[in-house]
Amino acid sequence: MSSTLIVLNLKTYLEGTGEGAVKVAQACKEVADDCGIEIGVAPQFCDIYRVASQVDLPVYSQSLDPVGAGSFTGHAFVQSIKDAGAVGTLINHSECRLTLANIDASITTAKDAGLKTIVCTNNVATSAAAAALGPDYVAVEPPELIGSGIPVSKADPEVVTGSVEAVKRIDPAVQVLCGAGISKGEDLAAALELGSVGVLLASGIVKAADPKAALEDLVSKV
Amino acid sequence: MSSTLIVLNLKTYLEGTGEGAVKVAQACKEVADDCGIEIGVAPQFCDIYRVASQVDLPVYSQSLDPVGAGSFTGHAFVQSIKDAGAVGTLINHSECRLTLANIDASITTAKDAGLKTIVCTNNVATSAAAAALGPDYVAVEPPELIGSGIPVSKADPEVVTGSVEAVKRIDPAVQVLCGAGISKGEDLAAALELGSVGVLLASGIVKAADPKAALEDLVSKV
Amino acid sequence: MSSTLIVLNLKTYLEGTGEGAVKVAQACKEVADDCGIEIGVAPQFCDIYRVASQVDLPVYSQSLDPVGAGSFTGHAFVQSIKDAGAVGTLINHSECRLTLANIDASITTAKDAGLKTIVCTNNVATSAAAAALGPDYVAVEPPELIGSGIPVSKADPEVVTGSVEAVKRIDPAVQVLCGAGISKGEDLAAALELGSVGVLLASGIVKAADPKAALEDLVSKV
Amino acid sequence: MSSTLIVLNLKTYLEGTGEGAVKVAQACKEVADDCGIEIGVAPQFCDIYRVASQVDLPVYSQSLDPVGAGSFTGHAFVQSIKDAGAVGTLINHSECRLTLANIDASITTAKDAGLKTIVCTNNVATSAAAAALGPDYVAVEPPELIGSGIPVSKADPEVVTGSVEAVKRIDPAVQVLCGAGISKGEDLAAALELGSVGVLLASGIVKAADPKAALEDLVSKV
Numbered sequence: 092m093s094s095t096l097i098v099l100n101l102k103t104y105l106e107g108t109g110e111g112a113v114k115v116a117q118a119c120k121e122v123a124d125d126c127g128i129e130i131g132v133a134p135q136f137c138d139i140y141r142v143a144s145q146v147d148l149p150v151y152s153q154s155l156d157p158v159g160a161g162s163f164t165g166h167a168f169v170q171s172i173k174d175a176g177a178v179g180t181l182i183n184h185s186e187c188r189l190t191l192a193n194i195d196a197s198i199t200t201a202k203d204a205g206l207k208t209i210v211c212t213n214n215v216a217t218s219a220a221a222a223a224l225g226p227d228y229v230a231v232e233p234p235e236l237i238g239s240g241i242p243v244s245k246a247d248p249e250v251v252t253g254s255v256e257a258v259k260r261i262d263p264a265v266q267v268l269c270g271a272g273i274s275k276g277e278d279l280a281a282a283l284e285l286g287s288v289g290v291l292l293a294s295g296i297v298k299a300a301d302p303k304a305a306l307e308d309l310v311s312k313v
Numbered sequence: 314m315s316s317t318l319i320v321l322n323l324k325t326y327l328e329g330t331g332e333g334a335v336k337v338a339q340a341c342k343e344v345a346d347d348c349g350i351e352i353g354v355a356p357q358f359c360d361i362y363r364v365a366s367q368v369d370l371p372v373y374s375q376s377l378d379p380v381g382a383g384s385f386t387g388h389a390f391v392q393s394i395k396d397a398g399a400v401g402t403l404i405n406h407s408e409c410r411l412t413l414a415n416i417d418a419s420i421t422t423a424k425d426a427g428l429k430t431i432v433c434t435n436n437v438a439t440s441a442a443a444a445a446l447g448p449d450y451v452a453v454e455p456p457e458l459i460g461s462g463i464p465v466s467k468a469d470p471e472v473v474t475g476s477v478e479a480v481k482r483i484d485p486a487v488q489v490l491c492g493a494g495i496s497k498g499e500d501l502a503a504a505l506e507l508g509s510v511g512v513l514l515a516s517g518i519v520k521a522a523d524p525k526a527a528l529e530d531l532v533s534k535v
Numbered sequence: 536m537s538s539t540l541i542v543l544n545l546k547t548y549l550e551g552t553g554e555g556a557v558k559v560a561q562a563c564k565e566v567a568d569d570c571g572i573e574i575g576v577a578p579q580f581c582d583i584y585r586v587a588s589q590v591d592l593p594v595y596s597q598s599l600d601p602v603g604a605g606s607f608t609g610h611a612f613v614q615s616i617k618d619a620g621a622v623g624t625l626i627n628h629s630e631c632r633l634t635l636a637n638i639d640a641s642i643t644t645a646k647d648a649g650l651k652t653i654v655c656t657n658n659v660a661t662s663a664a665a666a667a668l669g670p671d672y673v674a675v676e677p678p679e680l681i682g683s684g685i686p687v688s689k690a691d692p693e694v695v696t697g698s699v700e701a702v703k704r705i706d707p708a709v710q711v712l713c714g715a716g717i718s719k720g721e722d723l724a725a726a727l728e729l730g731s732v733g734v735l736l737a738s739g740i741v742k743a744a745d746p747k748a749a750l751e752d753l754v755s756k757v
Numbered sequence: 758m759s760s761t762l763i764v765l766n767l768k769t770y771l772e773g774t775g776e777g778a779v780k781v782a783q784a785c786k787e788v789a790d791d792c793g794i795e796i797g798v799a800p801q802f803c804d805i806y807r808v809a810s811q812v813d814l815p816v817y818s819q820s821l822d823p824v825g826a827g828s829f830t831g832h833a834f835v836q837s838i839k840d841a842g843a844v845g846t847l848i849n850h851s852e853c854r855l856t857l858a859n860i861d862a863s864i865t866t867a868k869d870a871g872l873k874t875i876v877c878t879n880n881v882a883t884s885a886a887a888a889a890l891g892p893d894y895v896a897v898e899p900p901e902l903i904g905s906g907i908p909v910s911k912a913d914p915e916v917v918t919g920s921v922e923a924v925k926r927i928d929p930a931v932q933v934l935c936g937a938g939i940s941k942g943e944d945l946a947a948a949l950e951l952g953s954v955g956v957l958l959a960s961g962i963v964k965a966a967d968p969k970a971a972l973e974d975l976v977s978k979v
Binding site for chain 4: 261
C-alpha cells in the first residue's frame with residue numbers, strides 16, 4: 092500500500108444513503124484492492140454500522156461532537172461512532188462547521204478513542220491553524236469549488252501548495268489532503284504533485300453513472 | 314393496546330450506546346409485550362439500524378435535520394433515518410434546539426417520509442406554538458427538571474395541564490407527552506391523570522441498575 | 536395617526552450604517568410627519584443610540600438575545616437596547632433565526648422591558664406558531680422573496696391572507712405585517728387589502744437613489 | 758506608555774450598560790492617564806458610540822461578524838462598529854464562539870478596516886491555532902476560571918506560559934494577553950511575569966463596589 096489516501100464523503104446523496112452507502116463502499120473496496128491505494132468512505136451516521144459491518148474498508152464519520160457520555164440528545168458521540176465500526180472522522184467540514192474550541196476538543200476526543208482525524212479547512216490560514224491542533228490530516232477545500240466540478244488542483248493550486256507548506260512548518264507530522272471539484276485521474280495526480288497525500292471527494296464519484304468506473308479513472312494516473 | 318405512549322431517549326448514555334442500545338431496547342420490548350403499552354426507544358443516529366434490525370419495537374431518531382438529498386455533511390437526513398428503520402423522530406429536544414423555521418420544516422419532512430413526529434417544548438407557550446405546526450405529539454419538558462429526578466408531574470403539574478389545554482385549543486389532533494424527572498409508576502400515572510397521553514424519559518430508566526425492572530415499575534400503576 | 540405601521544430594516548446596508556442610518560431615519564420621520572402613517576426604523580445595534588438621540592421616530596432593534604445582566608459577551612441585551620433609545624425589536628428575522636425557546640424568551644424579555652415585539656416568520660404555519668407566543672406583531676416574509684424586488688403581495692398573497700387568518704384564530708390581539716419585495720405604493724396598498732396592518736421592508740427603500748422619494752411613493756396609495 | 762494592555766470587557770453587566778458603560782470607561786481613562794498603562798473597554802454594541810463619543814480611550818467591540826454590507830440582520834458589521842468609534846474588537850470570546858472559518862474571516866475583515874484584533878482562546882492548542890491566523894493579540898482564558906475570582910495566573914500558570922511559547926513559535930508578531938479570574942494588582946503582575954503583555958478582565962472590576970479603586974489596585978504592582 093502507498094501512503095496515498097482517498098476519502099469519499101457520501102454526504103446526504105440518495106445514491107449513498109442506506110443500501111446505496113453499502114454499494115458505493117463495496118465499489119470503493121474493489122478498486123482499493125485492485126490498485127493498492129487506501130480508499131475510505133464517510134457515510135451518514137445512520138449508515139456507519141451497516142457499511143462497516145458489511146464491507147471491509149476504512150469507514151469515517153462525517154462529523155463528531157465533542158461531548159461525553161451523558162445528557163446529550165442528537166449528538167454524534169464518539170463511542171457510538173466507534174462502536175458502529177468507524178476508524179476515523181471528518182471534523183469541521185464546510186457543511187458542518189465547528190467552533191475552534193470544539194474542533195480542538197473533537198480532535199482530542201477522537202484521538203482518545205483511537206479514531207483518525209481529518210480536519211477540513213477553507214484556506215491556507217485555517218489549514219495552518221488546524222495543523223496547530225495536531226490532527227492526523229488537514230483537508231483543505233475552498234468552499235466555492237465544492238461540488239463545482241472544477242478541481243481545486245487546477246483552479247487554485249496555491250491553496251494546496253500553501254497549505255502543505257504552512258502545515259509542515261507548524262507540525263511535520265500532520266499530512267494534507269485536498270478536495271473540492273476532484274473527480275478524475277488527472278485531479279488526483281495533480282493533487283499529489285502539489286504535495287498533498289490524497290483527496291477528499293464526493294459528488295464526482297457518488298453521483299457518477301458508474302461509481303466504480305469513476306473510481307478506476309480516479310486512481311488510473313498514480 | 315392502549316393509546317398510551319412511552320418513549321425512552323437513550324441520549325449519549327454509555328449504557329444505551331452500541332450493543333447497550335440493543336439491550337435496553339430488548340428490555341423495552343419485553344415490558345411492552347407484557348403490559349400492552351407502546352414503548353419506543355430513541356437511540357443515537359449510529360445505533361438506529363442496529364436496534365431496528367435486531368429488536369421489534371418502534372425506534373425514534375433523536376433529531377432530524379430538514380435537509381434534502383445533496384451536499385450536506387454531518388446532517389441527520391430523513392431518508393437515512395428511515396432506511397435505518399426508524400418510525401418516528403424527536404424534534405427540538407432541549408439538548409438539540411432548532412429554529413422555529415427548522416422545526417416546521419422538520420415536521421413536514423418527517424411527515425412526507427411517513428415518520429411520526431414528537432416536538433419537544435419547554436413551557437405552555439412553546440407547547441401551543443408547536444401545536445400550531447401540526448406534529449403528532451408535543452412533549453413538554455421544563456429544562457430545569459430534566460435529569461433532576463424530580464418528576465414534572467409533581468414539581469410543575471400546571472405546565473402539563475396548561476400544555477394539554479393550550480394544545481387542544483389550537484389543534485385537538487395533536488397529543489401531549491410530558492417529560493423531565495419521570496422514572497416511577499406514580500410519575501406515569503400522574504402524567505396520564507394530568508391529561509398527557511404518555512411520557513418521554515431517559516436517565517431514570519437507562520441508568521437504572523436494572524432497566525427492565527425500572528420499566529416494570531414505570532408501567533405498574535396504569 | 537392610522538394604525539398602519541411601516542418598519543424599515545436597515546440591515547447592514549452601507550447606506551443605512553452610521554451617519555447613513557441617521558439620514559435614512561430623518562427621511563422616514565419627514566415622510567411620517569407628512570402622511571400621518573407611523574414609520575419606524577431598525578438600524579444596526581451600534582447605530583440605535585445615534586439614531587434615537589438625533590431623530591424623533593420609533594427605533595427598533597434588529598434582534599434581541601434573551602439573556603439577562605451578567606456574563607454574556609457579544610449579545611444583544613435588552614437593557615442596552617432600551618437604554619440606547621429603542622422602543623421595540625425585531626425577533627427571529629430570517630437572517631437572524633432563533634430557536635423556538637429563544638423566540639419565546641425574547642418576547643417575554645422585551646415585553647418586561649416595555650419594548651414592542653415583531654416576530655418574523657416564513658410561512659402560515661410559523662406565523663400561527665409565533666402568534667401563540669403573544670407578540671405585538673407577526674411579520675410574515677417568504678425568505679425566497681426577500682430582496683427579490685417581487686412583492687409578496689403579488690407573488691404569494693395567500694401567505695399573507697393565510698397568516699392573517701391563522702394569527703387571528705390563535706390570538707386576535709396579535710397584528711400581522713408582511714414583507715419581502717415590498718417597495719412601492721401599490722405594494723403597501725395591496726398588503727393592507729390582504730389584511731395585514733403594515734409592512735416590513737428594507738432594500739427597496741434603503742438602497743433607493745432617493746430614499747425619501749421612495750418612501751413618499753410607498754405611502755402614496757393609502 | 759508601556760506596551761502593557763488592559764482590556765475591560767463590560768459584558769452585559771448592568772453596571773456597564775448604557776450610562777454605566779460611560780462611567781466605567783471614564784474611570785478607566787482616569788486610571789490610564791495616571792499610570793501610563795493603556796486601558797481599553799469593550800462595551801456592548803449599543804454602547805460603543807456613546808462611550809467612544811464621550812470618553813477618550815480605546816473602545817473595543819465585544820465581537821464582530823464577518824459579513825459585508827448587504828442583507829444581514831442582527832449582525833455586528835465592521836463598518837458600523839468602526840463608525841461608532843471602536844478601534845478594535847474581541848473575536849471568539851468563550852461566551853461568543855465562532856467557527857474557525859469565521860474567526861479567520863473576522864480577523865481579515867477587522868484588519869481591512871483598521872481595527873485591532875484580540876482573539877480569545879481556551880487552551881494552549883487553540884492559542885497556537887489562533888496565532889496562525891495572524892491577529893494582533895491572542896487572549897487565553899480557561900473558561901472554567903472566567904468569573905471565578907481565581908486568577909488564571911495562579912490556578913493555571915502553564916496555560917499562560919504555554920500559550921506565550923506556542924504563539925511566539927508560530928508568529929512572533931502576535932502578542933498574548935491572559936484572562937479569567939483577574940482582578941488584583943498581583944494578578945496583573947503575575948500575568949506579565951508569565952510572559953503575557955496584559956490582561957482581559959471583566960467582573961472583578963465592573964462589578965466592584967468602586968471600579969476606579971479596583972483599577973488603581975490592578976495597576977499598582979507594575
